[in-house]
Amino acid sequence: MGSHTITSRTPGVFYHRPSPDAEPYVTQGASVSEGDTVGLVEVMKTFHEVKADAAGTVSKILVENEDEVTIGQDLVELET
Amino acid sequence: MTLNGVLVANRGEIALRVVRACRELGIRAVAVYSDADASAAHVRMADDAVHLGRSAASKSYLDEDKVVEAARSAGVDAIHPGYGFLSERPSFAKAVESAGLTFVGPPSSVIATMGDKAAARALARRAGVPVVPGSDEVGSVDEALAAAEEVGYPVLIKASAGGGGRGIRPAGSADELRTVVAEAQREAASAFGSSAVYLERALQGPRHVEVQVLADTHGSVVHCFERECSLQRRRQKILEEAPAPGLDDRLRESLCSAAVDLAREVSYVGAGTVEFLVEGEEFYFIEMNTRIQVEHPITEWITGLDLVAEQLRIAGGAPLSVAQDDVTRRGASIEFRVNAEDPDQDFLPSPGTVEALELPGGPGVRVDTALMAGDVVPPFYDSLVAKLAVWAPTRDQALARGRRALAEYRVDGLPTTIGLHRRLLDHPAVVDGTYDITTLETWLAGGT
Numbered sequence: 001m002g003s004h005t006i007t008s009r010t011p012g013v014f015y016h017r018p019s020p021d022a023e024p025y026v027t028q029g030a031s032v033s034e035g036d037t038v039g040l041v042e043v044m045k046t047f048h049e050v051k052a053d054a055a056g057t058v059s060k061i062l063v064e065n066e067d068e069v070t071i072g073q074d075l076v077e078l079e080t
Numbered sequence: 081m082t083l084n085g086v087l088v089a090n091r092g093e094i095a096l097r098v099v100r101a102c103r104e105l106g107i108r109a110v111a112v113y114s115d116a117d118a119s120a121a122h123v124r125m126a127d128d129a130v131h132l133g134r135s136a137a138s139k140s141y142l143d144e145d146k147v148v149e150a151a152r153s154a155g156v157d158a159i160h161p162g163y164g165f166l167s168e169r170p171s172f173a174k175a176v177e178s179a180g181l182t183f184v185g186p187p188s189s190v191i192a193t194m195g196d197k198a199a200a201r202a203l204a205r206r207a208g209v210p211v212v213p214g215s216d217e218v219g220s221v222d223e224a225l226a227a228a229e230e231v232g233y234p235v236l237i238k239a240s241a242g243g244g245g246r247g248i249r250p251a252g253s254a255d256e257l258r259t260v261v262a263e264a265q266r267e268a269a270s271a272f273g274s275s276a277v278y279l280e281r282a283l284q285g286p287r288h289v290e291v292q293v294l295a296d297t298h299g300s301v302v303h304c305f306e307r308e309c310s311l312q313r314r315r316q317k318i319l320e321e322a323p324a325p326g327l328d329d330r331l332r333e334s335l336c337s338a339a340v341d342l343a344r345e346v347s348y349v350g351a352g353t354v355e356f357l358v359e360g361e362e363f364y365f366i367e368m369n370t371r372i373q374v375e376h377p378i379t380e381w382i383t384g385l386d387l388v389a390e391q392l393r394i395a396g397g398a399p400l401s402v403a404q405d406d407v408t409r410r411g412a413s414i415e416f417r418v419n420a421e422d423p424d425q426d427f428l429p430s431p432g433t434v435e436a437l438e439l440p441g442g443p444g445v446r447v448d449t450a451l452m453a454g455d456v457v458p459p460f461y462d463s464l465v466a467k468l469a470v471w472a473p474t475r476d477q478a479l480a481r482g483r484r485a486l487a488e489y490r491v492d493g494l495p496t497t498i499g500l501h502r503r504l505l506d507h508p509a510v511v512d513g514t515y516d517i518t519t520l521e522t523w524l525a526g527g528t
Contacts, residue, residue: 010431011459012460013136013460043429043431044420045463068460
């Protein structure tokens with residue numbers, strides 16, 4: 001088994017969930033398909049979904065909810 | 081009573097604008113800042129500055145308690161909220177009032193009334209100001225369908241607690257309405273904390289014209305004429321001008337009187353903007369913004385007033401510096417919003433570092449910006465980084481001056497909307513002043 005890391009396409013603030021009261025997009029151990037949303041990055045008041053660019057199982061979410069991220073930063077680690 | 085010190089609860093160009101007004105009036109200006117803005121221009125140019133918190137707006141500029149506490153610790157007697165952030169939150173204005181400080185703006189109760197779309201419409205009707213044909217709040221799909229029959233299709237579904245163009249969905253038929261109402265209620269609940277929605281008839285290609293008003297605590301209300309703001313993308317204004325081209329004097333007079341009537345009806349205090357849609361000879365109230373507007377410089381250009389100074393004087397309890405007859409207009413002014421966005425990539429926000437910067441200058445040119453060469457545009461806040469506003473004796477001359485100034489303007493390091501404005505000034509409907517609220521999006525989509 002290999003591993004794959006999903007990175008941020010833009011700088012901003014990373015969110016685990018679509019809205020403060022909602023369930024998180026993914027949690028550790030969840031299986032995701034390519035194209036699934038795994039988080040949200042807010043940049044300049046606009047929200048961009050972070051999509052899985054590979055299929056696999058979430059082994060680690062590398063950034064806390066509401067943490068600031070930079071472009072290219074590792075967000076979610078998958079076991080593929 | 082005059083203000084001794086003001087906390088400027090904002091960032092970027094509007095914070096700098098307020099700091100400048102304070103300094104000219106001899107008022108101590110205290111800035112606030114987040115981690116990302118520690119060395120920003122609005123901080124450097126203020127008399128003092130208070131650190132609020134982390135970079136994310138929710139941890140700094142949007143944190144009501146931190147902002148009020150900053151004002152207390154800085155020993156100021158007032159808070160100016162600028163636009164955006166906390167400026168139209170009744171809870172914030174209330175917290176400022178409760179702390180024994182002066183909120184530079186209307187009372188929290190007025191913000192609450194005008195921020196509630198249904199309440200604002202009811203108030204406009206009471207003031208005899210026309211509103212877009214629409215419904216009361218609808219609670220179910222059946223209620224919405226019944227209401228739409230009366231209002232007439234196509235309709236817009238709007239969130240009662242929405243604003244700034246958010247929470248609005250169109251429906252052209254009963255079938256569409258069925259699907260959209262439930263979506264709109266869910267979206268309204270999650271975005272605004274209330275699922276209340278209502279319907280409005282969708283006008284076909286109206287113009288967005290707004291009227292600036294000023295009201296003091298002694299019962300005086302004046303208008304400062306209108307601004308034409310129809311050039312919008314996703315309901316965000318990009319270019320504004322004053323006066324509104326093609327608006328005949330009789331209609332202008334009616335619009336301005338309606339705005340004053342509305343402000344009186346709600347016992348308004350401060351600077352405010354009453355927004356209308358204009359279709360043919362008809363006009364309809366849409367909302368009132370209870371704060372200074374982004375596009376206030378064009379009104380300052382044509383009237384010679386300093387609207388932010390007026391706000392500060394009003395907050396200090398002084399009467400307006402002008403009576404209605406003293407407010408006159410001269411020439412034409414156009415504002416171009418410079419956003420850190422890439423028009424070639426569907427306006428993708430483009431934070432980054434400004435490597436080089438050349439600002440336009442010369443006669444009739446004003447640039448409001450807090451962005452200097454070497455500055456970083458952080459990803460955490462609004463994409464507006466500068467406003468270029470030009471003035472000239474006639475509209476044609478103002479267009480020529482706008483072209484000249486935009487040609488001088490250079491920002492290296494990140495994409496902006498400057499190039500878009502250069503192209504937009506060649507659009508026939510912009511040149512002729514015949515555009516409406518559909519013009520910009522049609523043009524961006526590849527049409528004319």
